[in-house]
Amino acid sequence: MHIDIITVVPGLLDSPFAHSILKRAEDKGVAKIRVINLRDYSTGKQKQVDDYAFGGGAGMVMMIEPIARCIEALQQERTYDEIIYMTPDGVTFDQSIANELSLNQNLLILCGHYKGVDERVRERFITKEISIGDFVLSGGELAAAVVADAVIRLIPGVLNDETSALTDSFQDGLLAPPVYTRPAEYEGMKVPDVLLSGHEAKINEWRFEASVRRTQERRPDLLRNRDQGESDGTSNEK
Numbered sequence: 292m293h294i295d296i297i298t299v300v301p302g303l304l305d306s307p308f309a310h311s312i313l314k315r316a317e318d319k320g321v322a323k324i325r326v327i328n329l330r331d332y333s334t335g336k337q338k339q340v341d342d343y344a345f346g347g348g349a350g351m352v353m354m355i356e357p358i359a360r361c362i363e364a365l366q367q368e369r370t371y372d373e374i375i376y377m378t379p380d381g382v383t384f385d386q387s388i389a390n391e392l393s394l395n396q397n398l399l400i401l402c403g404h405y406k407g408v409d410e411r412v413r414e415r416f417i418t419k420e421i422s423i424g425d426f427v428l429s430g431g432e433l434a435a436a437v438v439a440d441a442v443i444r445l446i447p448g449v450l451n452d453e454t455s456a457l458t459d460s461f462q463d464g465l466l467a468p469p470v471y472t473r474p475a476e477y478e479g480m481k482v483p484d485v486l487l488s489g490h491e492a493k494i495n496e497w498r499f500e501a502s503v504r505r506t507q508e509r510r511p512d513l514l515r516n517r518d519q520g521e522s523d524g525t526s527n528e529k
């Protein structure tokens with residue numbers, strides 16, 4: 292998978308991709324992330340990429356011309372499956388969107404700043420608008436890093452144990468069960484006996500029941516979605 296990210300603050304994206312699983316994905320050649328500085332596509336002396344909003348009001352708006360020049364230059368190199376704009380008014384990101392995006396080859400992510408982009412950018416170029424939650428960040432960069440992380444870890448070969456993404460919270464519409472490691476007892480706090488039993492079927496049953504219990508307690512809305520999916524045949528897809 293190839294992910295290009297357009298930003299006016301490229302430095303914000305240096306660190307997330309330099310470590311851990313995302314770095315491993317790059318080292319293995321499974322995913323390539325490229326950060327593109329929008330200012331390189333501004334023709335002005337000041338490298339201007341934003342301007343005052345027509346109609347007045349506080350805050351600057353990102354101009355269409357540098358963005359169009361940038362996207363059109365990138366499109367000379369590859370055809371994007373999706374051109375994503377990170378914005379608090381987009382659809383709320385979740386595991387099912389991550390799953391869908393992980394099936395693509397080429398993604399382009401545009402990070403907004405200031406008051407956002409000129410509406411015509413959205414009309415002309417954007418195929419998907421994603422929010423990572425009902426709060427406002429200073430820009431789309433951290434949100435883009437969240438999306439890239441959630442997507443890349445799903446690509447086969449990125450995680451060492453390929454089954455581990457399948458047992459994540461949300462993959463089956465349930466939260467993950469509690470997990471334990473050594474020691475088996477810490478200051479009187481014991482690991483559930485069944486997990487030490489070596490009995491795989493019983494362990495799986497315990498984990499499933501613990502998942503359902505945890506979901507019931509913390510996210511009953513997920514159970515309702517799951518029941519709904521089962522009754523209308525859409526499984527856990529929204």
Ligand code: ADE
Nearest residue numbers: 377378422423427428434
């Ligand atoms: N840009 C600013 N806030 C955002 C959010 N919540 N999600 C995605 N992009 C954003």
